[in-house]
Amino acid sequence: MNIAVVILNWNGKALLEQFLPAVVSYSQGATIYVADNASSDDSVAFIKANYPEVKIIQNKENGGYAKGYNDALQHVEEAIYCLLNSDIEVTPNWLTPIVDTFKSESETAIIQPKILDYKAKTKFEYAGAAGGFIDKYGYPYCRGRIFDTIEEDTNQYQNASIFWASGACFFIRKSTFRALQGFDETFFAHMEEIDLCWRAFNLNYNTKYIGDSTVYHVGGATLNASNPKKTYLNFRNSLFTITKNASGNLPSLIFIRLILDGVAAAKFLFNLKFKHIFAILKAHLSFYRHLNSLLKARKQSPQKASYFTNKSVVWSYFVDKKRKFSQL
Secondary structure, three states, rough: OOEEEEEEEEEOOOHHHHHHHHHHHHHOEEEEEEEEEEEOOOOHHHHHHHHOOOOOEEEEOHHHHHHHHHHHHHOEEEEEEEEEEEEEEOOOOOOHHHHHHHHOOOOOEEEEEEEEEEEEEEOOOOOOOEEEEEEEOEEEEOOOOOOOOOOOOOOOOOOOEEOOOOEEEEHHHHHHHHOOOOOOHHHOOOHHHHHHHHHHHOOEEEEEEEEEEEEOOOOOOOOOOOHHHHHHHHHHHHHHHHHOOOOOHHHHHHHHHHHHHHHHHHHHOOOOHHHHHHHHHHHHHHHHHHHHHHHHHOOOOOOOOOOOOOHHHHHHHHOOOOHHHHHH
């Protein structure tokens, strides 16, 4: 089973210098690609000079994560895609458990490995940890990470089906990616992998966590948590995702989410983070502008019940003070 490791790059020469050597060393049997999103630095020249075995795909523009991968993967024909962030450190034999699972489980279409923190290697990393889930109001969270609380990894989370896999290190069958018509490019970046996994779930594809494979993620190398643009994308894209994919009473769900977003804005006000308040307002305005197209997309695809946990992770975390996945 052939596999393509595809690293999306935008002005990331320093990250390629740091992390590409391990990818090349530890990815025996895979074809490695760097998909460059119209970088203005000398990333491409660096790869050509130092890693001639790495194939380069040069996108015409910086379309973010979603469009960047959609454009690049049109040129990749391996059976399995690994979408790998440029700030990921891979480990020896990291691909073997993933490929073995795809070979033995034909119903598994998407896989995520264990994602630990590059800066604190005994802890899970924010963007994915041990696999993602969705609460009753559409809030994403992970085994090993709920909001800003990160757990130590003690091998407490075994291989299992999950709801969504992190885009930081995201494996998907080519056939599935193309059947789903790739990522929704209106997302630009952040949560597009959750939308893709949700659409996959609604079509009965299975997503799985394989903890026998481990990678380390720096996180925030492109856009850190203090950046209001990240707040804007996360709040907007969360609304996009539930509007397109959630079953049940959508107006009620959206109404509750807007109220909870208002509570989040009040928290930013208390902390004097005014730019983040405006980011939430901007996110809501963008949501209203896109509402017709989101509802059209909703009509064109099925919605499937039984994906939410039956509790609010917001209530469990902030009111009941439950900080670990095992406590929910």
